[in-house]
Amino acid sequence: MKRTSAFNWVMLLLSSLVLLFILAPLAGMFLHTGGTDLLNTARDEDVRMSVWLTLWVSFAATFFFAIGSVPLAWILARKNFPLKRIVLGIIDLPVVLPHTAAGIAVLGFISRDGVLGKAADTIGLTLINNPAGIAIAMAFVSVPFLINSARDGFMAVPERLEKAALTLGASQARVFFTISLPIAWRSIVTGFVMMFARGMSEFGAVVIVAYHPMVAPVLIYERFGSFGLNYARPASVLFIIVTLTIFILLRLVSTGKKENKLSPDAEA
Amino acid sequence: MLKLENINKKLGDFILSDISLEISEGEYFVLLGRSGSGKSQLLELIAGLTDPDSGRIYIDGEDVTSHKIQDRSIGLVFQDYAIFPNMTVFGNIAYSLHCSKTGRSEVNRRVHNIAADLNISHLLNRLTTNLSGGELQRVALARTLITSPKVLLLDEPLASIDASLKDDIKRLFRKLNRQGLTIVHVTHDYREAVSLAMRVGVIHNGRIIQSGPASEVFSKPVNKFVARYSGIRNYFRVRFMNEDGTWKALCDNSIAFVMPEDKYPENGLMVIRGDSIKIHRDEPTVRPPNCFKGKVSEVFPSEYGMEVTIDAGEIFYVDIPAEHYNMLKINELSEVWISFSPEAAIALEGNG
Numbered sequence: 259m260k261r262t263s264a265f266n267w268v269m270l271l272l273s274s275l276v277l278l279f280i281l282a283p284l285a286g287m288f289l290h291t292g293g294t295d296l297l298n299t300a301r302d303e304d305v306r307m308s309v310w311l312t313l314w315v316s317f318a319a320t321f322f323f324a325i326g327s328v329p330l331a332w333i334l335a336r337k338n339f340p341l342k343r344i345v346l347g348i349i350d351l352p353v354v355l356p357h358t359a360a361g362i363a364v365l366g367f368i369s370r371d372g373v374l375g376k377a378a379d380t381i382g383l384t385l386i387n388n389p390a391g392i393a394i395a396m397a398f399v400s401v402p403f404l405i406n407s408a409r410d411g412f413m414a415v416p417e418r419l420e421k422a423a424l425t426l427g428a429s430q431a432r433v434f435f436t437i438s439l440p441i442a443w444r445s446i447v448t449g450f451v452m453m454f455a456r457g458m459s460e461f462g463a464v465v466i467v468a469y470h471p472m473v474a475p476v477l478i479y480e481r482f483g484s485f486g487l488n489y490a491r492p493a494s495v496l497f498i499i500v501t502l503t504i505f506i507l508l509r510l511v512s513t514g515k516k517e518n519k520l521s522p523d524a525e526a
Numbered sequence: 527m528l529k530l531e532n533i534n535k536k537l538g539d540f541i542l543s544d545i546s547l548e549i550s551e552g553e554y555f556v557l558l559g560r561s562g563s564g565k566s567q568l569l570e571l572i573a574g575l576t577d578p579d580s581g582r583i584y585i586d587g588e589d590v591t592s593h594k595i596q597d598r599s600i601g602l603v604f605q606d607y608a609i610f611p612n613m614t615v616f617g618n619i620a621y622s623l624h625c626s627k628t629g630r631s632e633v634n635r636r637v638h639n640i641a642a643d644l645n646i647s648h649l650l651n652r653l654t655t656n657l658s659g660g661e662l663q664r665v666a667l668a669r670t671l672i673t674s675p676k677v678l679l680l681d682e683p684l685a686s687i688d689a690s691l692k693d694d695i696k697r698l699f700r701k702l703n704r705q706g707l708t709i710v711h712v713t714h715d716y717r718e719a720v721s722l723a724m725r726v727g728v729i730h731n732g733r734i735i736q737s738g739p740a741s742e743v744f745s746k747p748v749n750k751f752v753a754r755y756s757g758i759r760n761y762f763r764v765r766f767m768n769e770d771g772t773w774k775a776l777c778d779n780s781i782a783f784v785m786p787e788d789k790y791p792e793n794g795l796m797v798i799r800g801d802s803i804k805i806h807r808d809e810p811t812v813r814p815p816n817c818f819k820g821k822v823s824e825v826f827p828s829e830y831g832m833e834v835t836i837d838a839g840e841i842f843y844v845d846i847p848a849e850h851y852n853m854l855k856i857n858e859l860s861e862v863w864i865s866f867s868p869e870a871a872i873a874l875e876g877n878g
Contacts, residue, residue: 421575422608426622426673427596436621440612 284498291495299492308477309500311389315473316400316457319393320450323401328446331408332438336417349406352399357462364395365466387468395467396457403452411445412438447512455505527551527708528572528677533581537567542732545581549677549710549725554703556723556740557712558755564732565712566605569679572710573602585676601675605682607666609654615641615665616650622673640668644698660691667698678702680711684718696721716755717829720744728752749874753797758872759843760798766790766873775873781839784815784868795874800845802870805834806863807854817865818842822858825851836864 299305334346352360368375368385374394378385385391415438423433439446461475469476474497482490533545542564549555559565570576572583574595583591590598610618616637623633641647644664649657654665663683670678680699684692699722703709711722719726719740726744727737728751736748747753750761764775766785773785775796783796810817820838827833831847834856842864846854856862 416608418604418606418608419610421570422602422604423610423621424575424595425573425600425602426669427625428621429596429625432625437610437612 287491288495291492295492296495299496302493304472305474305477305493305496308472308474309497311392311471312458312473312475312497313500313504315389315393316396316454316460318389319397319457320400320404320454322393323397323453324404324446324450327401327405327449328408328439331405331446331449332412332434334405334409335412335415349402351402353402355399357399357460358466360399361395361463361466364391364398364463368394368467385467387470389468389471391467392464392471392473395463396460397453399460399463400453400456403456404446404449407449407452408442408446411442411449414445415441444512447508451505451508451512454508455501458501527553527586528710529584530568530572531582531584533568533571533578533583535567535571535576535578537576540564540567540732542567542571542578545732545734547727547734547737549708551708552703552706554699554709554711554722554724555727556719556725557710557727557729558714558716558719559712559729560714563729565729566681568729569602569681569710569712572677573600573679574598575602599673599676600679601670601673601677602679603663603666603670603681603683605685607662609657609662609665609669611654613654614650615646615652615654615657618654618665619650619668619672621669636672637668640672644668644671658691659687660695663687663695664698671702675707677708677710680709682713683711684713684715716744716757720757728755746872747797747874750795750797753872753874756799758797758799760800760803762796762840763793764796765793775871777840779839781818783871785871785873786868788873790873791875797872797874798866798870800833800843801830803842803844803864803866805836805844805846805854805856806865807856807860809863810865814865815868816871817863819861819863822856822860822862825858836862838864 334342334349355363365386366372368378368391370376370379370384375385378390383390385394419437419441420433423437424430428436459475460473461479464473465476465479472480474493478490478493478497481493528547528549530545530547533542535542540562545568547555557565557568567576571578574590574593578591581591582589585598585600610621613621619637619640620633623636628636637650638647641650644667646661646664646668649661649665654662657665683699684695687695696718699709699711711718713719723740725738726740727734728743729735730751736743736752743752744756747756747758753761762775762777762781762783764777764783766773766775768774773788773790775783775785775790777783777796785796809819818838820836820842822834823837823841824835825832826835827848828845830845831849832845832851834844834846834851836842836844844864854862
């Protein structure tokens with residue numbers, strides 16, 4: 259039998275330690291949470307409402323921001339313009355900001371004195387302590403994941419395919435919708451899932467914009483602050499189960515599709 | 527039919543300069559050049575994918591320089607075919623018809639017709655990911671031909687095709703051309719030009735350095751670069767001198783070649799095609815003007831038959847048919863005589 263070298267043993271040991279570091283706290287939390295605790299928490303109207311709120315607000319934020327982010331990603335992948343590197347830096351900015359600081363920035367923007375807040379006020383909408391405000395805070399910190407992933411997707415589309423489509427009489431818009439978008443689709447979906455997941459788990463920016471209505475991360479924090487670890491733990495476990503399930507489902511849907519998904523143009 | 531007039535285009539460090547070409551209707555024009563010589567960029571300019579900095583492009587007498595790509599009636603088949611991976615073969619071929627909002631039954635009819643013409647009917651419902659190079663080539667051709675282009679541009683169409691399929695594809699190009707389609711074919715391989723072209727243009731560093739009928743370009747290359755492109759490997763740096771009314775080309779090591787009547791510069795190159803040189807096993811009884819004794823140093827099978835390398839003071843590469851080689855009963859280290867007629871010697875200016 260081939261002997262495993264000492265080097266490989268060391269690499270394996272170090273890797274295992276890191277994996278253990280990630281899994282141990284989660285496993286501990288799951289083991290400390292009894293079935294009845296979990297069931298009671300699942301029956302708790304506040305918990306259910308907050309999990310539902312987190313899911314739909316994050317999904318809505320991702321969906322609406324995708325409408326502008328996908329074209330932005332395409333421009334960044336295909337066009338060269340002055341200060342492009344600075345634009346790329348700006349897009350990554352929310353990822354490196356402390357999230358509470360990001361929340362403060364968003365709050366200034368959507369409060370009644372802010373640009374967006376004033377605009378919303380004219381149609382009778384208050385963004386603070388409102389799902390719309392939460393969506394904006396979530397999007398602010400998570401939209402870079404969508405833009406960057408979609409940009410990678412568009413960059414991987416060979417330009418020759420787009421040129422070939424143009425020589426075949428397609429308009430630029432047609433080339434985008436029948437060639438670039440379908441081929442970059444997988445990366446866009448991956449970015450969508452990442453943005454959605456990142457939005458759901460956001461605490462820092464959201465808590466500053468809206469303590470109520472409570473998204474799940476805020477509710478967990480509130481339970482911990484008011485009642486302690488034992489009360490916060492079942493809510494955490496429940497939220498993790500829900501988000502993991504959704505994450506795995508979306509991943510399966512996006513990677514389960516055949517490598518070469520047929521576009522409508524492919525119909526015989 | 528297709529006319530380029532003083533086209534100039536700067537692409538980064540590379541410049542296409544002063545390109546003028548005229549290609550008549552029904553012509554098969556081959557543009558020869560190394561990779562990086564600007565030939566693919568020239569095709570993109572003709573197709574309208576990029577605009578020239580100056581100069582005009584005419585199709586059927588109409589100035590199309592500022593026309594949109596979609597309005598030029600030019601078909602371009604890319605070197606790697608640029609087949610859409612997200613569609614079936616049918617979807618690829620029907621793409622242009624969908625763009626022009628052609629009715630469903632008409633799309634079906636036309637796609638099936640062209641697929642039958644190109645022998646790819648059995649592939650129509652297949653995805654394109656596991657098609658062979660030859661199949662992809664036919665799909666790309668069908669996709670372009672269905673638009674009924676006035677000119678078909680082919681960018682290195684045989685570069686990624688198995689040798690066994692090349693003849694099939696060449697036959698197909700000839701058939702399309704015989705049916706009246708004007709074809710501009712870009713390649714780095716002179717053999718494609720020899721077997722397909724009516725006229726040839728040689729492009730180097732963004733300039734067309736020679737163009738004309740294929741036979742003329744290959745028999746009278748204007749410089750060493752073109753000569754090399756026509757498959758010539760025998761070059762000799764020479765001094766031209768007239769000796770009692772006969773022009774001779776003197777090599778550095780004092781071999782003298784007899785040249786045909788012409789005007790010559792003082793210094794230059796003498797080149798000769800490998801298939802213009804004859805090999806004799808014994809000394810010819812009547813010695814022709816250019817006859818030298820040498821020794822066979824290498825023998826390789828080649829496309830032409832055999833390539834025999836002979837050291838006769840200078841190295842000569844001689845192409846002879848295999849049967850002829852077998853009849854000569856020579857092998858490496860054999861002593862032989864070589865000869866060629868003065869008319870086969872080509873003089874070039876410059877020192878290469």
